[in-house]
Amino acid sequence: MYVEMQHIHKTFDGFRASNDVSFGVEKGHLAALLGPSGSGKTTILRMIAGLDMPDSGEILLNGVRVNELPGSKRGIGFVFQNYALFRYMTVAENIAFGLEVQKKGKKEIKERVDELLELISMKELGKRYPNQLSGGQKQRVAFARALAPNPQLLLLDEPFAAIDAKVRRELRAWLKEMIEQVGITSIFVTHDQEEAMEVADTIIITNQGRIEQIGTPEDICREPQTDFVADFIDCRRFQLLMAIK
Amino acid sequence: MPEKLQKKYGPDHGEDGIHSIQKVIEPPKGSTKHITRNILIGISALFLLVMLILPLAVVVVNALKEGWAAYSAALLDEYTGKALQLTLLATAAAILVNTVFGIFAAYLLSKFYFRGRELVATLIDIPFSISPVIAGLVFILTFGSVGWMGDFLTAHNIRIVFAVPGILLATIFVTFPFVFRELFPVMNAQGKDEEEAAGLMGAGGFTIFRRITFPHIKWALLYGIILCSARAMGEFGAVSVISGHLRGKTNTLPLHVEILYNEFNTTAAFAVSSILVILAALILIARNLVEWKTK
Ligand SMILES: Nc1ncnc2c1ncn2[C@@H]1O[C@H](COP(=O)(O)OP(=O)(O)OP(=O)(O)O)[C@@H](O)[C@H]1O
Numbered sequence: 142m143y144v145e146m147q148h149i150h151k152t153f154d155g156f157r158a159s160n161d162v163s164f165g166v167e168k169g170h171l172a173a174l175l176g177p178s179g180s181g182k183t184t185i186l187r188m189i190a191g192l193d194m195p196d197s198g199e200i201l202l203n204g205v206r207v208n209e210l211p212g213s214k215r216g217i218g219f220v221f222q223n224y225a226l227f228r229y230m231t232v233a234e235n236i237a238f239g240l241e242v243q244k245k246g247k248k249e250i251k252e253r254v255d256e257l258l259e260l261i262s263m264k265e266l267g268k269r270y271p272n273q274l275s276g277g278q279k280q281r282v283a284f285a286r287a288l289a290p291n292p293q294l295l296l297l298d299e300p301f302a303a304i305d306a307k308v309r310r311e312l313r314a315w316l317k318e319m320i321e322q323v324g325i326t327s328i329f330v331t332h333d334q335e336e337a338m339e340v341a342d343t344i345i346i347t348n349q350g351r352i353e354q355i356g357t358p359e360d361i362c363r364e365p366q367t368d369f370v371a372d373f374i375d376c377r378r379f380q381l382l383m384a385i386k
Numbered sequence: 387m388p389e390k391l392q393k394k395y396g397p398d399h400g401e402d403g404i405h406s407i408q409k410v411i412e413p414p415k416g417s418t419k420h421i422t423r424n425i426l427i428g429i430s431a432l433f434l435l436v437m438l439i440l441p442l443a444v445v446v447v448n449a450l451k452e453g454w455a456a457y458s459a460a461l462l463d464e465y466t467g468k469a470l471q472l473t474l475l476a477t478a479a480a481i482l483v484n485t486v487f488g489i490f491a492a493y494l495l496s497k498f499y500f501r502g503r504e505l506v507a508t509l510i511d512i513p514f515s516i517s518p519v520i521a522g523l524v525f526i527l528t529f530g531s532v533g534w535m536g537d538f539l540t541a542h543n544i545r546i547v548f549a550v551p552g553i554l555l556a557t558i559f560v561t562f563p564f565v566f567r568e569l570f571p572v573m574n575a576q577g578k579d580e581e582e583a584a585g586l587m588g589a590g591g592f593t594i595f596r597r598i599t600f601p602h603i604k605w606a607l608l609y610g611i612i613l614c615s616a617r618a619m620g621e622f623g624a625v626s627v628i629s630g631h632l633r634g635k636t637n638t639l640p641l642h643v644e645i646l647y648n649e650f651n652t653t654a655a656f657a658v659s660s661i662l663v664i665l666a667a668l669i670l671i672a673r674n675l676v677e678w679k680t681k
């Protein structure tokens with residue numbers, strides 16, 4: 142799905158959380174919203190999902206204005222910062238929920254759940270409850286749950302924030318691979334530039350509610366467009382990364 | 387073996403060779419704190435004996451003082467039966483109204499942000515901070531014949547004060563905050579992520595409540611209902627003001643006890659009290675079951 146934000150403004154009680162935000166993400170691409178804490182990343186993601194309404198500006202999905210369309214009708218899968226797994230449902234029930242709500246047939250639901258459990262390599266753990274899972278497993282269930290109704294756009298808010306550094310690297314590679322395999326357009330939020338550089342096709346840098354720069358990791362390192370970007374992005378680490386690759 | 391120890395006591399956060407839980411649960415040997423502890427236990431036990439156990443024992447002893455026959459006569463008395471019925475009716479009304487209201491209010495205040503949230507939360511607590519007698523008076527001034535709705539109510543032949551509706555209103559009023567108070571912290575701590583996630587998948591409001599919110603709050607809800615019933619059964623002040631003490635019509639159990647006692651009918655008064663004690667004991671057991679279940 143092709144995503145476009147045009148001149149989006151959003152204030153909370155007079156505080157400017159989004160200030161003239163415009164960007165586009167091409168179909169099939171994986172984009173990262175990167176910026177310091179409080180720079181408005183989550184706000185942007187929530188507006189795309191329909192959880193918050195912009196004060197002005199347009200949100201276009203596949204070229205169609207969706208400002209007035211409820212989030213549930215936008216064909217979006219959302220992975221919350223702390224996963225927000227339904228804690229009184231098993232892993233399988235969590236994944237099935239979106240399909241049950243759509244009144245899909247029992248057999249179809251079961252097949253889809255099994256397929257997704259296989260995809261996240263958790264076939265044996267379908268009957269577990271979220272509090273019996275490790276952080277990485279929860280993350281994978283949240284991913285499968287978001288994918289179950291076959292969305293065209295996947296939004297992930299700090300998908301790795303609650304996971305310790307070691308597992309994070311593995312999971313990051315896993316997620317990139319999964320997203321490529323499914324071929325779904327995805328936007329993920331992070332404040333970890335290494336993560337953004339390593340995973341994303343496009344990086345959107347936010348600061349104080351504004352977009353500072355949009356580009357590939359290489360572009361941003363080669364030509365930082367604002368002082369903030371030059372200061373914020375540490376390209377030595379990135380160059381090292383490229384050298385290793 | 388060392389591995390096992392490690393597991394049991396958790397990591398050595400302080401890095402002083404003492405594992406975290408050990409620090410808390412195992413006091414140093416040869417502690418002089420024993421004396422302090424024993425004195426505190428003694429004082430608490432004495433306090434409980436004088437303030438709780440002795441009075442309850444007195445109720446039972448006095449109720450049975452004139453023998454089983456007198457006791458059962460007092461219980462089988464027509465007016466006692468009527469009073470018990472009214473008390474149960476008022477309790478049921480309080481549970482019903484306050485459960486519905488408590489769920490709505492807690493849901494509203496914990497899942498939506500709007501100006502004046504704090505004010506609403508404070509208003510809900512009014513019945514806790516206001517004297518029940520004043521609450522009763524307020525109802526009389528509102529719905530009584532001299533009250534500002536008096537003319538309207540008389541014209542339409544509706545009786546609230548000195549009638550059953552008044553009793554129900556007063557009981558609902560004094561037990562208003564219990565359910566809300568139990569639910570609100572639980573719902574607030576849960577946040578709204580799970581609800582939002584379900585909503586994004588297309589679930590409607592009722593489905594979200596039934597499958598996401600309710601399983602999370604059910605024990606707190608039950609606990610709130612239990613507290614609410616305990617208070618509703620025992621309520622005296624507000625109900626006393628608004629009841630008019632019409633025997634067989636507007637007397638609840640606590641009011642009935644007072645009337646019997648004022649008539650120097652001590653045995654009957656204690657016998658009827660023992661019903662309330664039994665109800666209280668049942669509620670206490672239910673409460674402990676819920677607490678144990680939620681651990
Ligand atoms: N519902 C809200 N009410 C009031 N202010 C809000 C609300 N949501 C966000 N804000 C404010 O908007 C600003 C941007 O918030 P946002 O959550 O988008 O930041 P973020 O970039 O995701 O930060 P983080 O990395 O810490 O998650 C913050 O200053 C925040 O306080």
Ligand SMILES: [Mg+2]
Nearest residue numbers: 182183184330
């Ligand atoms: Mg955020």
